[in-house]
Amino acid sequence: MHDIRIIRDNPAAFDAALSRRGMSPVSSKILAIDEARRAKILAAETAQAEANKAAKEVGAAKARGDEEEFQRLRTLMADKKAEIAALNEEAKAEDAKLNDLLMGIPNLPDESIPDGEDEDDNVEIHRWGEPRTFDFQPVEHYEVPAIRPGMDFETAAKLSGSRFVLLSGAVARLHRALAQFMLDVHVEEHGLTETITPVLVREDMMYGTGQLPKFGEDSYQTTNGWWLIPTAEVTLTNIVNGMTIEENYLPRRYVAHTQCFRSEAGSAGRDTSGMLRQHQFEKVEMVSITRPEDSAAEHDRMTQQAQTILEKLGLPYRTVVLCTGDLGAGMRKTHDIEVWLPGQNAYREISSVSIAGDYQARRMNARYKPAEGGKPQFVHTLNGSGLAVGRTLIAVIENGQQADGSVDLPEVLHPYLRGGTRITAEGQLV
Template identity: 55%
Template structure:
C-alpha cells in the first residue's frame, strides 16, 4: 500500500506511475479525500479541546459563584458531547474510504521496468541452455501422461470437475520428487528456512500481501470465512505481520512446499487441456524479508536461486523482465522464468520473482529497527516461485520424452525416485 504522505508530496509521480500501468490518475481525488479527512480530524480535535477547556471554566465559574456563566458553559459542553459522536462517525467513514482507495492502488514500478500495456512489451533478459536435440515427434504432456497410463483427467473431473488432475504411479512420485528436490536445494544450498504453515488464512493475511480487497474473485473461501492460500507467499510474508524485526536479523529467507488454490477467474477457454492451469497445484515458494538498502540485490539473488532449479534439471529456459502492464499488483519489478515446452513449441512461465519494496510491509505494519537509527522503517518484501512443481513436471515430461514414449528421469531426481531412470508405460 502506498503512503498518503508520499502521495501528497509526489502527486505527479503517482499519476505518471499509474499511467505506466494503464490506470487512471488518482492523485487529485486522493489528496481531496485526505484533505476532507484532515478537516474532520482537526474539527474533532478542536471540539475535544474546547470541551476540555469549557469543563475547566465551569469549575472556575462555580468557584466565583457565577451561576449564569456556569450554566452557559454546561450547555456548551452538553452540545459538544452531542455533536462529537456524529463527527467521530464521519471521520471513521472517511478513514475507511481513504484506506480502501489506497489499498486498491498498485505498487510504483521501478525506473528500469520497461513500459508497456501487456506481455508483448516484456523484455528477454537472458536465455539459458538449448532445445532438445532429438528428432522424434514432440508431444504435449497430457498426450505423454495419458499414453503412459499415469495421468487421468476424466477421473479427476468425476471427483472435482474441470482443472484438476489425477496422477498415479511413477508420475505421482516424480511430482513429489520435484517438490522435495526444490525444497532440499533451497534449504541446503540457498539459505532458506523451511516453513510448514497453514493453508487457510484470515482476511488480514490476504490483505497484507495484497490479495484483498482487489482480487477476492480469484480466491476460494471456506464456509467459516477463511481463505485457501493462492500461494505460500501469503503465510510466509505474514510471519512478520505487526512485528518489529531487529535489522541485524535481516534478511529473513523462508521457503515452503505447499498446495496452492486458485479459482482461475477470467481464464475460461485458456489452457483447458492438461495441467498447465489448475485450481489446485503444488508450488515451492521463496520469500525474503529485507531492509530498504538490500532488497534490489536480494531480487537478483532470489531469481538466481529459482534459475538453479531449472539448470539442474537440464531445462532450456529464458528470463524475462516484465513490463509495467504485465507486472503483478504488488510488484515494483518482476522477472519471469519461462521454460521451453517442446510439445507446445513455446516457452511457458514456471516461476515469477518480484521485489515489492515496502508495499506489503506497510499493509502488514511490519517494521524493522536499525542500531544507528531510532526511527522504525517498514520492511521490504520479495517473493518468487522456486518453482511451480506441476509446470516443472510438464517441462520434464516434454523435454525428456523418448522416441518409444517413455520419459527419462533427470539425474538430480533419480535419488528421489528410488533409482528409477525411466518411466515406461503401465502394463
C-alpha cells in the first residue's frame, strides 16, 4: 500500500515509477478521490463547529426568553447533526474507495533494478559452480530409474487430481532430510528463529502481505473463510501485524518449514510433467523485519543464506535481479536464484528473495518506535525461499543421476540419511 502524502507531494514521480511496470498514470484518479474525501471531512468539521456554536447560544436564548431564536437554534442543531452524519458517511465511502484503489496498485520498483518486459530482461549478477559433464544423456527427475518407485503421480491423481505427487520410501526420506538440513543451517549458522506457523489464515492476513485483493485466484479459500497459505511469508510477516514494536526488537529473522498451497492459476500447460509445479508443496521460508535503512543489506544477507544451501549441496546455480516486467506486484526488488537442472538443460528458479519495503507494513500497520524518540515509523519487510524443498529434491536427483540409473546424494545429507549415500536403480537407500 502507498503513502497518500507521497502521491500528493509528487504525483508525476509516482506515475513515472509505475510506468516502469507498464502501468498508465493513476495519480490524478487517486488525488480526485482524496480531494473529495478531504472536502467531505472539512465540510463535516465546519458543520460540527456551527453545531457547537449553536449549542452554546441555545441556552442563552432560552434564558432571555427569546423563544423564536431558541427554536431556530434547536432546528439548526438538529439539521447540523443530520448533515454531519451524512458527510461522515460520504467521507467514509470516499475513504473506502481510496483504500481499495491504493490496495490494488503494485509496489514501486527500486531505482536500482533494470527495466524490461519479461524474464528475458532479467540481469545475472552471480554464478556458482560448473554444470556437470555427463557421459550419458541426463533425464528429468521423474524419469530417473532410482526415483520411479518412490514418486507416484498416478496414485496422487486418483487421490487429488493433477499437480499432486505421492512420495514414498527413499524419495520421501530424502525430501524430509532436505527440509531438516535447510532448517539446521538457517538456525545454527544463519541465526534465524525457527517458527512453526498455521497454514490456515484469516482473510485480513492475506491482505496484509498483498495476496488479496488482486490475486485471490492464485490461492485456495475454505468454505468458512480461511485461506490456505501460498507460503509462510503470509504467517511470518503478519507476526507484526498491527504492532508498534521497540527499535531494539529489530531485526527479527524467522524461518519456517510449511506445507504451501497454490492454485497455479494461469499456468495451464506449463511444467505439467513431474513435480516442478504443484498445487501442494513444501518450502523453507525466510522472513526478516527490519528498519528501513537496514533492508538493502538484509536483502543481500538473505540472498547469501539461500545461496549457501545450494553451495553446501554442491548444486550449480545463478542469481539474477528481476527486471520491472518480471517483478512481483508487492515487491520493490527481487533476486531469483536459479538452480541448474541437467534433465532440462536449463537453470530454473528455486528461490526468490525480495524486499517489500514498507508496502506490506502499511497494509498491516506494522511500525517501530525509534530508540531516540519521535514518531513511530513503518518497518520494512523481506522474504525469501530458503529453499523450495521439492525443487531442491529435483535438483539433487537430476545432478546426482548416474548411468546405471542410481542417484548419488550430496555428502552434507549423509548424516540425515543414517549414513546413506545413494539411491540404487531399484529405489533403495544405501
